[in-house]
Amino acid sequence: MVGPLRNIQIDDVVPSLMKAMTQDAINLFEGSAGQEGPSQFTDEVAARETLGTSGTVASGRMSLTFAIEMLRRYFGSDVFNHSGVVDLRFLRPVRPGDTITFTGKVSDMSKEANGSRVTVDIQAQNQNGDTTGVGKGSAIVPNAYLPQEE
Amino acid sequence: MPGTDNKIPLDWDALEVGETFDKFQYVLTQEMIDGYRKGVMDPDASFPTIAHKVDVRQYNAKYSDDGSVNARCAFHCYNPPIAGKKLTVTAWIADKYLRRGKNYIVTEAVSVDEDGRLIDRVITHELKQPSEVGKKWGG
Numbered sequence: 001m002v003g004p005l006r007n008i009q010i011d012d013v014v015p016s017l018m019k020a021m022t023q024d025a026i027n028l029f030e031g032s033a034g035q036e037g038p039s040q041f042t043d044e045v046a047a048r049e050t051l052g053t054s055g056t057v058a059s060g061r062m063s064l065t066f067a068i069e070m071l072r073r074y075f076g077s078d079v080f081n082h083s084g085v086v087d088l089r090f091l092r093p094v095r096p097g098d099t100i101t102f103t104g105k106v107s108d109m110s111k112e113a114n115g116s117r118v119t120v121d122i123q124a125q126n127q128n129g130d131t132t133g134v135g136k137g138s139a140i141v142p143n144a145y146l147p148q149e150e
Numbered sequence: 151m152p153g154t155d156n157k158i159p160l161d162w163d164a165l166e167v168g169e170t171f172d173k174f175q176y177v178l179t180q181e182m183i184d185g186y187r188k189g190v191m192d193p194d195a196s197f198p199t200i201a202h203k204v205d206v207r208q209y210n211a212k213y214s215d216d217g218s219v220n221a222r223c224a225f226h227c228y229n230p231p232i233a234g235k236k237l238t239v240t241a242w243i244a245d246k247y248l249r250r251g252k253n254y255i256v257t258e259a260v261s262v263d264e265d266g267r268l269i270d271r272v273i274t275h276e277l278k279q280p281s282e283v284g285k286k287w288g289g
Contacts (some may be wrong), residue, residue: 029185032201040280048284050217051284064225083225084226086225088224090223
């Protein structure tokens with residue numbers, strides 16, 4: 001899974017990930033953890049009363065999950081599922097009907113005991129070009145999968 | 151003083167950073183994993199624990215407040231959880247801060263499975279004035 005990382009470099013662009021948000025997807029996400037009652041994520045009345053919005057919003061944790069997916073695909077699950085981190089700030093609500101595109105760019109590489117931590121700057125934008133989230137993600141890539149030092 | 155539902159109304163000023171909640175345990179079922187994967191449209195999604203919001207679960211069980219909005223969230227992957235295993239979650243108040251007149255609470259949680267495998271760590275910054283979302287972003 002990590003073979004392609006042999007050529008990883010600063011400023012490398014991570015393949016983007018696009019997600020079309022639906023209320024069904026939000027309901028499945030919330031329901032998967034047994035959160036069945038009305039909430040700002042699943043019920044318009046609850047959203048209006050709690051957030052003051054006219055409709056539901058998606059949990060920020062869904063965006064977090066999508067950013068994790070983008071990086072897992074980039075680093076490979078063998079690497080990312082055991083050393084991956086994503087830290088995301090949520091700047092705008094994501095709503096049903098939105099299409100969110102996650103993009104990333106390698107911004108840093110630093111030595112660690114068992115490899116190098118490769119850091120990626122992450123951005124999420126909706127279909128209008130509005131930024132819905134920004135942050136960073138990283139994973140510790142074994143040295144064998146990185147370019148050899150000269 | 152507990153409210154009618156035995157929860158304690160949040161007093162943000164009095165909330166102590168470092169307060170650790172009672173451990174929370176649950177069994178992660180294959181059904182939970184399948185529902186999560188459908189919801190996030192990723193058949194290989196490995197950390198369905200994200201949807202369980204375990205870092206705020208025990209806070210929400212103890213305190214009542216006006217709700218919250220997730221302002222920032224960090225997730226550390228250690229080992230994907232396995233269906234059928236019991237997970238034990240330890241959660242605590244990691245920080246609190248005031249920014250632009252708004253109150254935030256930072257919760258942190260670590261999940262470990264019944265075999266002692268470290269699963270994940272989640273750190274969440276919640277804005278405790280959720281109506282700010284509607285004020286800023288409207289309907």
